[in-house]
Amino acid sequence: MDLIKELIEGSRLALARSITAVENEYDNAIDIMKAIYPRTGKARILGITGAPGAGKSTLTDKVVKHYLEQGKRIGIVAVDPTSPFSGGAILGDRIRMNDLTLNENVFIRSMGTRGSLGGLSKKTADVVKLMDAFGMDLVIIETVGVGQSEVDIVKNADTTLVVLVPGLGDDIQAIKAGILEIGDVFAINKADRDGCDKLNVEIEMMLDLDSRELDWRPPIKRTIASKDEGVDELVEALDEHFEYLEDSGELAARRAERTRDELVAMINEQIMRYVHEHVVESDAFKQDVAAVNTRTNDPYSVVNAVLEKSLKR
Ligand SMILES: Nc1nc2c(ncn2[C@@H]2O[C@H](COP(=O)(O)OP(=O)(O)OP(=O)(O)O)[C@@H](O)[C@H]2O)c(=O)[nH]1
Ligand SMILES: [Mg+2]
Known part of the structure; x- marks a missing residue:
């Protein structure tokens, strides 16, 4: 992509545009971040x-x-x-x-x-x-x-x-x-x-x-x-x-910890997004809620079943 090439070549305009893309979560933001990460x-x-x-x-x-x-x-x-x-x-x-x-x-x-x-x-x-x-x-x-x-x-x-x-x-x-x-x-x-x-x-x-x-x-x-x-x-x-x-050696340690924290946060975010879109919004979940509410099922079993199903996919 041109923007990434220009960014790497030192274009300030490309840097400004990339920042805007990341800030506003534009579609190309992830591609930009992937491309620049090794640098x-x-x-x-x-x-x-x-x-x-x-x-x-x-x-x-x-x-x-x-x-x-x-x-x-x-x-x-x-x-x-x-x-x-x-x-x-x-x-x-x-x-x-x-x-x-x-x-x-x-x-x-x-x-x-x-x-x-x-x-x-x-x-x-x-x-x-x-x-x-x-x-x-x-x-x-x-x-x-x-x-x-x-x-x-x-x-x-x-x-x-x-x-x-x-x-x-x-x-x-x-x-x-x-x-x-x-x-x-x-x-x-x-x-x-x-x-x-x-x-x-x-x-x-x-x-x-x-x-x-x-x-x-x-x-x-x-x-x-x-x-x-x-x-x-x-x-x-x-x-x-x-x-x-x-x-x-504290610099390396701190940065490694930061990398770990960042990965965990990103995974959490994706899981939350997935759960929201595919579980919380589903009809099946409405039935689960009703079942727990009427005591025909318990919350622990529902959570287990949801997780098992989600993680398999
Ligand atoms: N007397 C005095 N005033 C100072 C000193 N350093 C900064 N100021 C003044 O304090 C005010 C606030 O300074 P800023 O640098 O904007 O403070 P800031 O922490 O960045 O402020 P925010 O970003 O709004 O939280 C300005 O009017 C500065 O001129 C200092 O060492 N002595
Ligand atoms: Mg300030």
């Missing part, structure tokens, strides 16, 4: 998450500029699970990276839910793969951290940066939402504000509570993203984490 697995994937307005985009902008100086090519996927918009719609408002959009070594795409949260993590993973196959050295996933959906989204990353802000009253903001466990590196952004020491202590305490025996203790870096302060040290910490992943 994936090369890019380093960085997740950036944190509370709304924490400065994730400002920080991303600075981090990206840092890697651009090293001659790297970078893809950015800005995911907002609370927004129904995607494509270019929220770029202006939420992504403070306007001068990056013109850089030929950067490709930015924003994604919203379009009403369905369920598939967002999978779609994010596919968009990351498209950028990876396109030849990006680094793919950044920026997502607003409020709950489980964000955690699922950043699980697509090798390294996760959690951005926190001092002085938000009842601190430890995102930590309750399980964000802490996924942080490999922490940034206390808006370090020009009061309360950095307090927040630092709180994060350290939470890390101390982590009972897992980890070889990597997540470092905490202070940044003022809007003034580009502390970003060099932050990037250093991100690089160190990636080196740690590679040297310890």
